[in-house]
Amino acid sequence: MLYVVVAALAGAGIYAATAGAREAALLLLSASGLVHTLFNKPQALCGKVRRGGCEAVLASPYARPLGIPLEHLGAAWFAGVLPSYYLGFGHAWGLLALLAVAALVGVEVKLRAFCIYCTIAHVIGITAALFLLGL
Numbered sequence: 025m026l027y028v029v030v031a032a033l034a035g036a037g038i039y040a041a042t043a044g045a046r047e048a049a050l051l052l053l054s055a056s057g058l059v060h061t062l063f064n065k066p067q068a069l070c071g072k073v074r075r076g077g078c079e080a081v082l083a084s085p086y087a088r089p090l091g092i093p094l095e096h097l098g099a100a101w102f103a104g105v106l107p108s109y110y111l112g113f114g115h116a117w118g119l120l121a122l123l124a125v126a127a128l129v130g131v132e133v134k135l136r137a138f139c140i141y142c143t144i145a146h147v148i149g150i151t152a153a154l155f156l157l158g159l
Contacts, residue, residue, distance in 0.1 A: 050105055053152040057102035057145065062095075077137020086131045094128070098145050105152050118156030121149045 108117035125146045
């Protein structure tokens with residue numbers, strides 16, 4: 025989880041820098057998101073946090089839209105960060121993330137359960153989306 029903090033700090037520091045640094049920040053953020061969604065196991069991370077509703081969120085029908093686990097969809101989004109930036113549809117990719125995070129947080133509110141594993145992915149995704157949007 026330390027890499028998440030490092031990524032956030034590095035992203036904040038790089039934010040005001042040149043376009044080359046923006047690409048470095050996007051690379052760091054997308055790599056952090058991929059590592060988080062692919063290699064952090066929700067059960068291990070959520071088990072360390074006694075408060076919250078990881079189990080409720082991850083066991084809900086919303087956790088597998090069309091039978092696809094959300095962490096796989098998140099990993100696919102993070103994998104597409106740099107290609108979207110270089111291929112000219114970074115704004116749309118960033119907006120997709122912001123809309124998805126808003127919907128997923130809405131699900132957590134509806135379930136009255138919050139998941140730290142999900143929140144970490146949301147923060148990394150929002151940060152990358154803001155870079156893609158040029159904000």
